[in-house]
Amino acid sequence: MSPHKTTESSKDAAAEYFEKNPSPKALNSHQALAREFIQYHAETSPDRRIVLVTSGGTTVPLENQTVRFIDNFSAGTRGATSAEYFLKQGYAVIFLHRQFSLLPYSRHYSHSTNCFLDFMDEHQDDEGGVVVRKEYQEKMRRVLEEYHYAKQNRLLLLLPFVTVTDYLFELRALATLMHPIGSRAMFYLAAAVSDFFIPRERMDEHKIQSRDNGADGETGGQGSGASRQLVINLDPVPKFLNTLVQSWAPKGSMIVSFKLETNPDLLVAKAEQALERYHHDVVIGNLLTTRKWEVVFITRDGGEHWVRVPKTRRSKSFSGIEKMIGLAERKHEQHPIDLEGGTVTEG
Numbered sequence: 001m002s003p004h005k006t007t008e009s010s011k012d013a014a015a016e017y018f019e020k021n022p023s024p025k026a027l028n029s030h031q032a033l034a035r036e037f038i039q040y041h042a043e044t045s046p047d048r049r050i051v052l053v054t055s056g057g058t059t060v061p062l063e064n065q066t067v068r069f070i071d072n073f074s075a076g077t078r079g080a081t082s083a084e085y086f087l088k089q090g091y092a093v094i095f096l097h098r099q100f101s102l103l104p105y106s107r108h109y110s111h112s113t114n115c116f117l118d119f120m121d122e123h124q125d126d127e128g129g130v131v132v133r134k135e136y137q138e139k140m141r142r143v144l145e146e147y148h149y150a151k152q153n154r155l156l157l158l159l160p161f162v163t164v165t166d167y168l169f170e171l172r173a174l175a176t177l178m179h180p181i182g183s184r185a186m187f188y189l190a191a192a193v194s195d196f197f198i199p200r201e202r203m204d205e206h207k208i209q210s211r212d213n214g215a216d217g218e219t220g221g222q223g224s225g226a227s228r229q230l231v232i233n234l235d236p237v238p239k240f241l242n243t244l245v246q247s248w249a250p251k252g253s254m255i256v257s258f259k260l261e262t263n264p265d266l267l268v269a270k271a272e273q274a275l276e277r278y279h280h281d282v283v284i285g286n287l288l289t290t291r292k293w294e295v296v297f298i299t300r301d302g303g304e305h306w307v308r309v310p311k312t313r314r315s316k317s318f319s320g321i322e323k324m325i326g327l328a329e330r331k332h333e334q335h336p337i338d339l340e341g342g343t344v345t346e347g
């Protein structure tokens with residue numbers, strides 16, 4: 001099939017998707033916030049670059065009044081950490097993230113491994129106050145300063161999504177709103193987006209029952225195991241990256257997508273294939289088990305550039321790798337990007 005035909009057919013599939021599936025309730029208010037954010041930066045600092053970082057997993061609801069849904073592993077660590085690095089480099093960041101996934105700055109103190117209460121102590125004197133434990137103060141002051149700076153300068157806009165359909169409506173709207181800033185826009189697509197979904201027209205309205213009579217679904221059934229199986233038919237989600245590149249994103253903007261695989265033998269080939277197919281700027285490949293320490297940049301000039309955090313510098317919190325991914329940011333200026341060098345160590 002010619003690239004032209006591929007583009008046309010994916011545009012048609014995308015258009016049909018948006019016709020047949022409902023937009024998220026928050027779309028209008030998110031659009032208004034994003035429009036105002038982009039306008040503010042375009043007027044007050046016309047050179048400022050704006051990156052749309054997508055982060056976290058998308059859900060696939062099984063029912064319209066959703067009790068059950070399919071989800072994936074992504075916690076949003078990559079997106080939240082990368083957003084902090086982009087902010088450090090002077091970008092304004094629109095952070096399109098899965099609701100309740102990790103957020104820039106607060107990620108250091110949230111979720112189960114880092115309960116914020118473990119960072120606190122009751123004050124020793126009688127004032128009844130609460131203090132940050134001494135050993136955490138230095139880091140917390142740094143994080144707090146960066147957070148305050150981003151907040152005071154209106155550099156970070158947080159927009160949540162839940163389902164794959166919410167995500168796609170939001171992505172289309174935000175990309176369109178970025179048009180006035182042209183090549184100062186960057187898309188950094190780290191969200192783990194479902195490849196399959198149930199179209200609205202085939203979705204049950206109410207909670208799927210585990211027995212035919214629909215009553216008391218949870219307490220055992222009459223039929224055999226096989227007759228009580230839940231068989232789900234999922235449709236493929238249209239390939240939106242093509243439509244993003246060809247029509248939603250501003251001309252000259254930089255588009256970085258991620259490719260996740262579990263089989264190391266497939267990673268580079270699949271990342272190259274994505275770049276060839278969608279004609280954007282960079283694909284960053286990573287494997288599920290090593291994603292915190294190792295990524296591969298595939299660029300349009302045929303470059304394959306591995307970035308690895310040496311064993312001695314690995315930590316639980318992705319320290320290092322996002323700093324290296326900051327390479328993509330530095331190359332945005334020299335767009336189309338050109339990455340050179342081998343293993344990069346943390347500065």
Ligand code: PAZ
Nearest residue numbers: 074075076077078190192258259260
């Ligand atoms: O969110 P996280 O930090 O747990 O994982 C990051 C990631 C693996 C989801 C991301 O680096 C990525 O590869 N996103 C694209 C996934 C894909 O659709 O192939």
